[in-house]
Amino acid sequence: xxxxxxxxxxxxxxxxxxxxxxxxxxxxxxxxxxxxxxxxxxxxxxxxxxxxxxxxxxxxxxxxxxxxxxxxxxxxxxxxxxxxxxxxxxxxxxxxxxxxxxxxxxxxxxxxxxxxxxxxxxxxxxxxxxxxxxxxxxxxxxxxxxxxxxxxxxxxxxxxxxxxxxxxxxxxxxxxxxxxxxxxxxxxxxxxxxxxxxxxxxxxxxxxxxxxxxxxxxxxxxxxxxxxxxxxxxxxxxxxxxxxxxxxxxxxxxxxxxxxxxxxxxx
Amino acid sequence: xxxxxxxxxxxxxxxxxxxxxxxxxxxxxxxxxxxxxxxxxxxxxxxxxxxxxxxxxxxxxxxxxxxxxxxxxxxxxxxxxxxxxxxxxxxxxxxxxxxxxxxxxxxxxxxxxxxxxxxxxxxxxxxxxxxxxxxxxxxxxxxxxxxxxxxxxxxxxxxxxxxxxxxxxxxxxxxxxxxxxxxxxxxxxxxxxxxxxxxxxxxxxxxxxxxxxxxxxxxxxxxxx
Numbered sequence: 001x002x003x004x005x006x007x008x009x010x011x012x013x014x015x016x017x018x019x020x021x022x023x024x025x026x027x028x029x030x031x032x033x034x035x036x037x038x039x040x041x042x043x044x045x046x047x048x049x050x051x052x053x054x055x056x057x058x059x060x061x062x063x064x065x066x067x068x069x070x071x072x073x074x075x076x077x078x079x080x081x082x083x084x085x086x087x088x089x090x091x092x093x094x095x096x097x098x099x100x101x102x103x104x105x106x107x108x109x110x111x112x113x114x115x116x117x118x119x120x121x122x123x124x125x126x127x128x129x130x131x132x133x134x135x136x137x138x139x140x141x142x143x144x145x146x147x148x149x150x151x152x153x154x155x156x157x158x159x160x161x162x163x164x165x166x167x168x169x170x171x172x173x174x175x176x177x178x179x180x181x182x183x184x185x186x187x188x189x190x191x192x193x194x195x196x197x198x199x200x201x202x203x204x205x206x207x208x209x210x211x212x213x214x215x216x217x218x219x220x221x222x223x224x225x226x227x228x229x230x231x232x233x234x235x236x237x238x239x240x241x242x243x244x245x246x247x248x249x250x251x252x253x254x255x256x257x258x259x260x261x262x263x264x265x266x267x
Numbered sequence: 268x269x270x271x272x273x274x275x276x277x278x279x280x281x282x283x284x285x286x287x288x289x290x291x292x293x294x295x296x297x298x299x300x301x302x303x304x305x306x307x308x309x310x311x312x313x314x315x316x317x318x319x320x321x322x323x324x325x326x327x328x329x330x331x332x333x334x335x336x337x338x339x340x341x342x343x344x345x346x347x348x349x350x351x352x353x354x355x356x357x358x359x360x361x362x363x364x365x366x367x368x369x370x371x372x373x374x375x376x377x378x379x380x381x382x383x384x385x386x387x388x389x390x391x392x393x394x395x396x397x398x399x400x401x402x403x404x405x406x407x408x409x410x411x412x413x414x415x416x417x418x419x420x421x422x423x424x425x426x427x428x429x430x431x432x433x434x435x436x437x438x439x440x441x442x443x444x445x446x447x448x449x450x451x452x453x454x455x456x457x458x459x460x461x462x463x464x465x466x467x468x469x470x471x472x473x474x475x476x477x478x479x480x481x482x483x484x485x486x487x488x489x490x491x492x
Contacts (some may be wrong), residue, residue: 036352105460158362161352162343168318169366169418216398217355246392 003239007241015130020233023191026145028229030184030234031204032222033160041202045094046188048101049196051073051122055105059112076181078184092133125248141186157218195248215260268295272451277326279316286312290479299448299468301459308474310457314424337366340419342411345428351400363417385416405436418459427492440477
């Protein structure tokens with residue numbers, strides 16, 4: 001246990017643990033609806049958009065978090081609008097968004113002289129990057145998402161299972177879509193600093209996919225996703241400390257291992 | 268008898284492509300209407316317009332005094348539903364009551380009782396805690412029908428409900444619908460087939476090249492078969 005006490009004696013580890021657990025809860029909750037509605041890759045697209053926003057914020061010398069959040073929310077709304085109009089296929093749209101954001105971010109960092117940005121920490125995350133403002137924001141978002149799931153659980157289920165039916169019985173599907181897009185954006189921006197633009201979407205997808213292996217009701221999938229997400233993050237964070245590996249990659253590896261085990265146990 | 272649903276000069280279009288052209292028809296209380304037409308003729312578009320999911324370009328849909336859009340039970344095509352969705356039968360059927368539990372955070376006792384009654388009526392109460400993914404095609408149809416019935420006791424709209432059902436399941440399904448119609452439920456059902464055994468209603472709405480006509484089933488069968 002001495003290694004655990006040592007690990008937790010570092011302030012940056014405490015911050016990473018708190019932000020990571022809170023982001024894991026949010027990512028798992030919104031992940032259930034995104035994965036079941038076959039919108040899993042939206043998190044990936046938004047994380048790349050967040051990378052572009054972070055890079056531009058660095059170049060313009062703006063507070064990255066407060067610049068990236070509104071930008072990514074605006075992009076998520078645009079994606080929704082395009083998706084609804086069906087002018088561009090959803091998958092193609094997200095692929096375009098990912099590549100374009102990555103390109104814009106990379107150019108912004110490369111072209112402007114005197115910008116001191118560690119590209120790796122944006123792409124793969126950094127345990128040192130979380131601040132107290134991240135903690136407060138994560139806490140507020142987590143409380144909002146948990147309350148949303150507690151009080152609108154039945155509506156979220158209806159929309160996720162059959163959007164047309166939900167709309168027909170009067171559920172404001174457009175409102176919930178926009179709300180989910182905004183929450184997903186904030187979660188991606190917060191989690192991206194810790195896990196990286198390339199890995200944050202795994203936090204949204206893995207827990208739902210794993211819990212669907214054994215949970216047969218929507219309520220249980222939601223509950224198990226949260227538990228799996230938090231436990232896997234904590235195991236990943238601890239392992240990354242012990243073996244001196246990047247946190248994001250280790251968390252994803254732990255999730256992958258758990259998924260493989262569940263696949264083997266329940267073929 | 269006053270119409271329960273009326274369409275007046277209804278025109279529906281996707282961009283410049285006009286799918287329904289100036290349609291006018293009336294559905295009376297306890298009618299059983301079959302909507303027929305070729306693939307892509309606009310059957311589902313007409314249904315979605317009645318449900319308020321698509322806005323008409325012009326014209327209007329009006330409802331009888333005791334009816335609102337929310338009080339219509341809707342059963343979509345089964346291909347629209349993910350067959351492996353992790354949900355219990357009870358979760359699905361209960362979601363049908365959402366239209367009557369406006370702005371409430373949780374289901375009421377009344378909603379739970381309604382869901383239980385519908386499950387019992389369709390003789391699938393034993394499947395209450397079974398996962399949707401573990402059901403047969405026929406059972407899945409019954410669950411989606413139960414959800415629609417949890418939403419309404421007045422008008423039921425079904426989009427090709429007999430798809431993917433074998434002959435025996437289809438006949439059993441039609442028998443259930445006929446009984447509910449006899450008990451007072453108004454039914455509008457899209458059907459793909461033009462066989463007499465699929466045209467089980469008293470009226471036919473046929474869509475051809477955007478033109479919509481409404482007539483008795485006897486008239487329709489007399490002309491086409």
